[in-house]
Amino acid sequence: MKKSLLIIGFVLLAVLMFNSCGSSSSKEKQSTTKEVTKVQYTCPMHAEVVSDKPGDCPKCGMALVEKK
Numbered sequence: 001m002k003k004s005l006l007i008i009g010f011v012l013l014a015v016l017m018f019n020s021c022g023s024s025s026s027k028e029k030q031s032t033t034k035e036v037t038k039v040q041y042t043c044p045m046h047a048e049v050v051s052d053k054p055g056d057c058p059k060c061g062m063a064l065v066e067k068k
């Protein structure tokens with residue numbers, strides 16, 4: 001029981017350290033990639049079906065693909 005708590009503590013510590021290291025770089029990334037890239041999703045079979053989020057085509061149920 002105590003041993004598992006110790007392991008959990010180590011894991012938490014490692015995660016915290018990893019997050020503190022990664023957060024600084026991710027913040028930089030967020031500021032540089034702030035320009036919102038509007039991705040649209042469309043059905044391969046129905047070009048008129050356009051969605052701003054991934055999902056299924058309401059007409060045929062196919063998975064929508066990213067529009068380029």
Ligand SMILES: [Zn+2]
Binds near residue numbers: 059
């Ligand atoms: Zn479709």
